[in-house]
Amino acid sequence: METKDLGLTYFKRFRMELNFDQSRLQVSSIPPGFEMIPFSSDLIGEHASAKHESFKNEMDVNLFPCLGRRDGCLRLMREITSRANFVPEATWLCRYREPVSKLPLAIGTIQGLEIDGWGSIQNIGISPTHRGHGLGSLLIEHAARGFKSVGLRRMHLEVTTDNTAAIRLYERIGFKRAEVIYKATEVAGA
Numbered sequence: 001m002e003t004k005d006l007g008l009t010y011f012k013r014f015r016m017e018l019n020f021d022q023s024r025l026q027v028s029s030i031p032p033g034f035e036m037i038p039f040s041s042d043l044i045g046e047h048a049s050a051k052h053e054s055f056k057n058e059m060d061v062n063l064f065p066c067l068g069r070r071d072g073c074l075r076l077m078r079e080i081t082s083r084a085n086f087v088p089e090a091t092w093l094c095r096y097r098e099p100v101s102k103l104p105l106a107i108g109t110i111q112g113l114e115i116d117g118w119g120s121i122q123n124i125g126i127s128p129t130h131r132g133h134g135l136g137s138l139l140i141e142h143a144a145r146g147f148k149s150v151g152l153r154r155m156h157l158e159v160t161t162d163n164t165a166a167i168r169l170y171e172r173i174g175f176k177r178a179e180v181i182y183k184a185t186e187v188a189g190a
């Protein structure tokens with residue numbers, strides 16, 4: 001939901017939280033043709049491509065315009081991964097291998113930070129042609145396992161309230177709506 005005021009547009013977002021002790025999170029099996037790759041710095045370009053493919057036509061581009069540009073996604077990946085609170089263990093790339101050529105294609109990404117004792121999921125995205133196969137859930141399960149491995153007991157994320165399909169996915173996994181947040185941004189033509 002958007003509200004406009006003095007050239008600023010406010011986007012309504014939920015903070016959603018999941019406590020590992022109270023959830024039945026597991027790691028599901030990976031569908032054939034896909035791979036989950038742990039973070040390493042030589043993968044930043046692939047994470048950026050997956051992020052761009054996943055977000056370029058989505059509503060969050062209005063709030064975070066950098067997600068709509070390949071170079072913006074690269075800058076964002078460099079910024080996230082250079083932070084002192086970056087959690088590489090909770091950062092995963094999903095690749096698809098095209099059956100004939102076997103060429104690997106980066107189609108999904110999730111990144112983790114540690115903020116005030118919480119695992120904080122940054123941008124999770126699966127490219128449109130590969131959605132609905134459980135890969136988004138798998139990325140969250142891998143991130144959760146990574147947060148647990150560094151001693152964190154809970155994780156959170158933020159989601160635009162209009163992103164009903166993503167919210168349904170998070171609730172199915174066990175996330176609870178904890179807070180409503182209004183994020184202000186200048187939208188061209190607003």
Ligand SMILES: CC(C)(COP(=O)(O)OP(=O)(O)OC[C@H]1O[C@@H](n2cnc3c(N)ncnc32)[C@H](O)[C@@H]1OP(=O)(O)O)[C@@H](O)C(=O)NCCC(=O)NCCS
Nearest residue numbers: 054124125126131132133134135136137159165166168169
């Ligand atoms: C949210 C997202 C990561 C889910 O990825 P996914 O691989 O489709 O997730 P899964 O297959 O594990 O779960 C599918 C669920 O997501 C829903 N879903 C969300 N967007 C979907 C889409 N475009 N196509 C198919 N299913 C979608 C499905 O309805 C399904 O829910 P259900 O099982 O309750 O019916 C993906 O839709 C995406 O990248 N969206 C754009 C970027 C975005 O908004 N990210 C979230 C920012 S907070």
